[in-house]
Amino acid sequence: MRKRDHNVLTNAASLLICGLLAGVVVAAAAFPAVAMSGLAAKAGAETFGALPKELTMARAPQISYVLASDGKTPLAIMYDENRRDVKLADISPVMQKAIIAAEDHDFYKHNGVDLNGVVRAFVNNSSAANSRQGASTLTMQYVRLNIAYSATHPQDVVAATEDTSARKVREMNYALQIEKELSKDEILERYLNIAAFGNGAYGIFAASQVYFGKPPKDLKIEEAAMLAGMVKAPTAFNPTTKSGYQQAVDRRNYVIQNMVTTGAITQEEADKAKAVKLTVKGKRAPNGCVATTKKGWGFFCDYFYRWWLQQEEFGSTTYDRERRLKSGGYTITTTLDVQAQDGADKAVRDGLSVRSKAARMVAVVEPGTGRVRALSVNRNFKLDDPDKPQNELASEPRKRDKGIRGNYPNTVNPLLTGGDGITGYQAGSVFKIFTIVAALEKGIPLSYSFDSPQQFKSQYIVERGSPAACPGTNNYCPTNSNKKAGGVQNMWSAFAQSTNTYFVPLQQRVGAENVVDVAKRLGIEFRVSEEAKWADNKAYAHDWGAFTLGVSSVTPLDLANSYATLAADGKYCEPIPVQEIKDPDGKKLDIANPRCKKAVSTEVARAAVDAARCPVGDNSRTSRCGGSRTAAEVKGIVDAPVAGKSGTTDSEKTASLVAMTKQYAVAGIMADPDWPQTRQRMPHKTRDGINPPVAETLRAAMKGKERINFTPPGQKISEGDQRSIPNVSCQSVDSAKSRIQGAGFQAVVSDARVASSCPPGTAAGTSPNGRTIKGGVVTIQVSAGNGGGGNQNDGGQGPPDGRPGG
Numbered sequence: 001m002r003k004r005d006h007n008v009l010t011n012a013a014s015l016l017i018c019g020l021l022a023g024v025v026v027a028a029a030a031f032p033a034v035a036m037s038g039l040a041a042k043a044g045a046e047t048f049g050a051l052p053k054e055l056t057m058a059r060a061p062q063i064s065y066v067l068a069s070d071g072k073t074p075l076a077i078m079y080d081e082n083r084r085d086v087k088l089a090d091i092s093p094v095m096q097k098a099i100i101a102a103e104d105h106d107f108y109k110h111n112g113v114d115l116n117g118v119v120r121a122f123v124n125n126s127s128a129a130n131s132r133q134g135a136s137t138l139t140m141q142y143v144r145l146n147i148a149y150s151a152t153h154p155q156d157v158v159a160a161t162e163d164t165s166a167r168k169v170r171e172m173n174y175a176l177q178i179e180k181e182l183s184k185d186e187i188l189e190r191y192l193n194i195a196a197f198g199n200g201a202y203g204i205f206a207a208s209q210v211y212f213g214k215p216p217k218d219l220k221i222e223e224a225a226m227l228a229g230m231v232k233a234p235t236a237f238n239p240t241t242k243s244g245y246q247q248a249v250d251r252r253n254y255v256i257q258n259m260v261t262t263g264a265i266t267q268e269e270a271d272k273a274k275a276v277k278l279t280v281k282g283k284r285a286p287n288g289c290v291a292t293t294k295k296g297w298g299f300f301c302d303y304f305y306r307w308w309l310q311q312e313e314f315g316s317t318t319y320d321r322e323r324r325l326k327s328g329g330y331t332i333t334t335t336l337d338v339q340a341q342d343g344a345d346k347a348v349r350d351g352l353s354v355r356s357k358a359a360r361m362v363a364v365v366e367p368g369t370g371r372v373r374a375l376s377v378n379r380n381f382k383l384d385d386p387d388k389p390q391n392e393l394a395s396e397p398r399k400r401d402k403g404i405r406g407n408y409p410n411t412v413n414p415l416l417t418g419g420d421g422i423t424g425y426q427a428g429s430v431f432k433i434f435t436i437v438a439a440l441e442k443g444i445p446l447s448y449s450f451d452s453p454q455q456f457k458s459q460y461i462v463e464r465g466s467p468a469a470c471p472g473t474n475n476y477c478p479t480n481s482n483k484k485a486g487g488v489q490n491m492w493s494a495f496a497q498s499t500n501t502y503f504v505p506l507q508q509r510v511g512a513e514n515v516v517d518v519a520k521r522l523g524i525e526f527r528v529s530e531e532a533k534w535a536d537n538k539a540y541a542h543d544w545g546a547f548t549l550g551v552s553s554v555t556p557l558d559l560a561n562s563y564a565t566l567a568a569d570g571k572y573c574e575p576i577p578v579q580e581i582k583d584p585d586g587k588k589l590d591i592a593n594p595r596c597k598k599a600v601s602t603e604v605a606r607a608a609v610d611a612a613r614c615p616v617g618d619n620s621r622t623s624r625c626g627g628s629r630t631a632a633e634v635k636g637i638v639d640a641p642v643a644g645k646s647g648t649t650d651s652e653k654t655a656s657l658v659a660m661t662k663q664y665a666v667a668g669i670m671a672d673p674d675w676p677q678t679r680q681r682m683p684h685k686t687r688d689g690i691n692p693p694v695a696e697t698l699r700a701a702m703k704g705k706e707r708i709n710f711t712p713p714g715q716k717i718s719e720g721d722q723r724s725i726p727n728v729s730c731q732s733v734d735s736a737k738s739r740i741q742g743a744g745f746q747a748v749v750s751d752a753r754v755a756s757s758c759p760p761g762t763a764a765g766t767s768p769n770g771r772t773i774k775g776g777v778v779t780i781q782v783s784a785g786n787g788g789g790g791n792q793n794d795g796g797q798g799p800p801d802g803r804p805g806g
Helices: 008-030 032-037 039-050 094-105 115-126 136-148 154-161 166-180 184-194 203-212 223-232 242-261 267-275 295-309 318-327 338-349 399-402 430-441 491-497 502-512 514-519 529-535 538-542 556-567 602-612 633-638 691-702 716-721 733-742
Strands: 064-067 074-078 196-197 329-334 359-365 371-375 450-452 485-488 572-575 577-580 594-598 643-648 655-660 665-671 723-726 746-756 763-767 771-773 777-786
Touching: 008 338, 032 572, 064 318, 064 594, 074 295, 094 136, 094 184, 094 242, 136 166, 136 184, 154 514, 166 184, 196 203, 203 223, 223 242, 223 267, 242 267, 295 329, 295 338, 295 371, 318 359, 338 371, 338 691, 338 771, 359 691, 371 556, 371 594, 371 691, 430 491, 430 502, 430 514, 430 556, 430 602, 430 643, 430 655, 450 746, 450 777, 491 502, 491 602, 514 529, 514 538, 529 538, 556 572, 556 602, 556 633, 556 643, 556 655, 556 665, 602 643, 602 716, 633 655, 633 691, 655 691, 665 691, 665 763, 733 746, 733 763, 733 777, 746 763
Parallel strands: 064 329, 746 777
Antiparallel strands: 064 074, 329 577, 359 371, 359 665, 450 485, 572 594, 643 655, 655 665, 723 771, 763 777
16 A cells, blocks of 8 residues: 555644643543643643654564575574564455454554544543543554664663553654554554564564464464454463463454454354364474474584674674574574484484483584584483483582582583583594694605604603603603504504504604694684693693694584695685575675685695595505504495594593595594593494494485595605615615615614525615605615515505505
């Protein structure tokens, strides 16, 4: 309907009469005996003339919808008031007619103030024998609600609803002004979208959903009449309560009969509508992360919620940002990949109960965008009811003895992402990747090799007498977890076998501070204050000897994103839980765009990934992985080009695994979040360990996806500066050692003897022979005689395990 042309004289008359009668009407409602004293009328007229003519029409609070990455699957809804504005065309005509029949028969006839109604209310309220009547039109009611929603101070809200002549005068004045600016249909649409309907439903969209589970365009006569009848007193006419049900029925039938009076329906239609039994749902709409579409999605939802509260674009304080989220009417498409998330939820619970002290935590990140595709843990995202607690007693003995309950099976702590006192967990040898990157950046190639003993006496200083020190010294002396010497290793084979006595010396050579710097560039946050102090001070970091072995706390999300950076050829992207945010008008916000930067060079990243293919059973054409791999089963489970690394801490108090393709990086950590010093051993390969859920999550995410190979690194970063190895066959061991060292290599004499045509005790050959990296290790093989076939070697630059690379 078009805006109406208002007659100037008519409006002027309305202003004058309203100014005189407003005070009288209100006073008559409260004090009938003195209504004609003239004092109220005089006050009303003076107040009316002093009012401002402009009404600020703010948008009422709106629901924000949170969706999965497909833009369709509901994840959660967030609101302070359950409301979503709809166009009048999307509201059934019977609903429009019902609200007019219930509240304002002459809505389409008056100009915002019903003068006949004002006079009628005055006459009625002057008699103590009659019930009180008001004179508010739908337009005036809309004004009242809008003033309350536009208020910036609590007192403004009180002023908008208090029963005074000043309020009535203000409403009348603004109603006349609004009717000049908006058409009747626009006013009706806005009123239906702002009115309260009880049970947490605000506006007709929410009301039709809460009470009847349908959109407002599908409401029937009896349903529309019930809703229209509720706006007068939502609590009294609440059909979901025992006391309110009959009142709601009576009020519904009253509105239906009024619809006959206004000509909206026939008496026959009214009789049929009254005969329908009133049946309602009365279920409040779910709200927040404790009410996600699927129970397992709560941890991702919580991560999104915490991320939103950190974004200054949504307000200067966390309070402002939360209000924007819960009242801004946004449509938020998150990064949650339903296929990956469902796969992760199934995998973390398979073989391990939610009531287990051990938490299996899995995070999935998309390389090249930082989009977080899944977050899952074998816990229920919910608050434990203090009156009827379900959580077990805490696993930490001191807390258990005091009767303190733990965080299993129910918790809302950000176990996967950190915050609120959650600082992460030691992840073990997955940190060795940072040492590889630092070494590659220093020009040390993947083929860099040396002999790795069972125990390495480092230059790092620890407390004398510490279990980590060599006996009788204060030198840090790491050992290999298998209690065996590593032998001659390169980066491929040492990473595949997780040889501690290869990586601590390598870190010592490149500088621990540089390894820490790589970790920071790849996205590792140091949430433990003491660790943050070491990480931020190069002098401290330089002495952090055990850093390469993963003694620093890390969250699964940070770990997944650090490896994702390498899979993306060195492009670091800030982890982000959203991929599109639209405001109520459909405008996209730039804040959802990925935030990326180059962290390491492409060639370094590719070389590091090449080494990371070894632990999980994969190879490239350049790989020289050796025979032993810590998580070789991953390749077969994922059935795609894959890279990653497993990790374990002392006494197996935590276990970790990272596995990644070009499309997804999955990191899993298994720990007891309630008690880091747990006596429970966290396994890897068993059904209740960490390896199965990580590999199976990646498999689920990759279902139907293209198998994209990693790009192998170039020869220079793989092989380095190659030099010829002197031929030392049949020379004395001392002479052979001298010549090899003189050529710029490290000479190592093998303990074992090999069959050779050279005299026993002399050099039978070298491993490797031909060429190897400058400064690399060359092993002198000692002859056992017996007429063997001459110079012994391992086939030059071929893989030590005898298999072709790649």
